[in-house]
Structure formats: structure tokens, C-alpha cells
Amino acid sequence: MSSYWTLPQEIMLPCIQDKYFQHEVISGDHSFGHLISGEVKANIGDQTHILKPGDTWFVPRNQLATFFKSSKDGQPYKSVTICIRVERLKEYYSRHEPVIVADQHHGIRQYEAHPLLESFFGSLLPYFDLEEGVPPAIVSVKIEEAITVLRTLDKTIDRWLANFSEPGKLDLADFMEKNFMFNMPLQRFAYFTGRSLTTFKTDFKKAFQVSPQRWLTQKRLELAHYHLSEKKRRPADIYLEAGFENLSHFSFAFKKHFGYSPVEATTRNAF
Structure with a gap:
């Protein structure tokens, strides 16, 4: 059994009992998530990352990644995932000056436990109990909070969040x-x-x-x-x-x- 409560696919609160399933990230949105229970194997290029309960991640937009998600230790796969859209970022950076720092990091970024992360994702957990999901007005507030949390914890993140270009011609x-x-x-x-x-x-x-x-x-x-x-x-x-x-x-x-x-x-x- 699986359930996805979305509004409108910007804050996702999946709780999935399936033993093993796949989700590919190939969208134009940044993905910022926190694993509550279950396990995730993330394949990005030739790199594999294992995510366990308590882990927090960020995947830049236009980054090909496959997440193999499963229940674990009798617990369902359960996470909070924020999709940060370019439209919201453009509006945000019209009010905030980006700080662009050289960064060679590609692929998934993982963050250690931090009170800001615990507070932010914890504030979304009560919405698991609402059939209608996260109210639209709160979605806007929480997306801005997510951006603020990322910028506070990761001083290089503006290089990705404030980059609105499309993929260039590759080999x-x-x-x-x-x-x-x-x-x-x-x-x-x-x-x-x-x-x-x-x-x-x-x-x-x-x-x-x-x-x-x-x-x-x-x-x-x-x-x-x-x-x-x-x-x-x-x-x-x-x-x-x-x-x-x-x-x-x-x-x-x-x-x-x-x-x-x-x-x-x-x-x-x-x-």
C-alpha cells in the first residue's frame, strides 16, 4: 500500500509498505528530503549512497538519480521530501542576494544531524495525519523555510539554487x-x-x-x-x-x- 499527499507535488509525505520499489529523479526541481524510516539506495552515475533513518539529502535539479526505496526492520518507507521549483527560487532570489562560492561537488549532498533540520522536518510530520495534506498557504512558507535552512547549513548551495540555466551541449x-x-x-x-x-x-x-x-x-x-x-x-x-x-x-x-x-x-x- 502506498500513499502520496502532495500540494502540488512540492511537499511529499510518502508512507509506503512495499518491500522494494524504484523512483527516478529526472525533474527540473531540486529535491530536499529526510528519511524517517525504511532504507534508500541512491545511484547517481557510478556512485552509490545508502540512506538510513535520520539522513537528510539534497539532489540538484537536472541531476539524474535513481532511488531504490524499501521498508526495513518492519517499518515502512517513510520520508519528507521538498521539491524546490525554479519559479519559487527566482522569486526568492529577487529579494535575497546569492553568494556564489566555487563548488566542484556533483550529485547527492548529505547533511549531518542538526537542530535546524530536526525542527524543519519535524514541523511537517503532523501532516501525515491529514488526508488533505499540507495547506497551500503553508506550502509557500515551508518552501521558503527549506531554502533558508539549506543556505544556513550549506554555504555553497547558492551555486545550485541560484543557477537557472538549462543543460548545455554535452559529449x-x-x-x-x-x-x-x-x-x-x-x-x-x-x-x-x-x-x-x-x-x-x-x-x-x-x-x-x-x-x-x-x-x-x-x-x-x-x-x-x-x-x-x-x-x-x-x-x-x-x-x-x-x-x-x-x-x-x-x-x-x-x-x-x-x-x-x-x-x-x-x-x-x-x-
């Missing part, structure tokens, strides 16, 4: 090799590489001599095969990480490509 081959496991439409891959869909397809064919769809499927199947044959993981535990939406489609595609099932792959040597 397509390098980007795709690092992010092929993200299950998103080609339009999103094109956006994150700074291209129109038409230009993306043209540049992709030049780089890989094959269509994006075929290349993505093959790369995801090869990744799945590695986890099964080398790491001896179960098909049900890896199909999401490899970029497939459901287990049955993954099993069908895997057997069609390799000639044997995912379960059989666990008893074979790597190809």
Missing part, C-alpha cells in the same frame, strides 16, 4: 555510457545532452552506428547479465537497476537476446 557518447540505465524517454536523454530530439538521434547514430533504442536495450541487458552471472544476484533484485520497467518484460528480452533465462544466467560464467 553524447560519454553521457550515454554513464546514464544508459535510466529508464526515461529519448526526449529526456536529448534534453540532458543539450539537444533537440532530432539532433540527438542524428548525433547518436554517428557515435554508435545503431539506433538509440537498440543500443539502450543491449547495454541494459549486458549490465543485467553482469549482475546475474558475476554478482549472482536475483533477477527480481536487478531488473529495475538495469533500466527495465517490469520483471516479465525484462525476462522476455533477456532470453530473446542471450538464448537463456535470467535465472539460468546465474549458473553460467560471464559472457
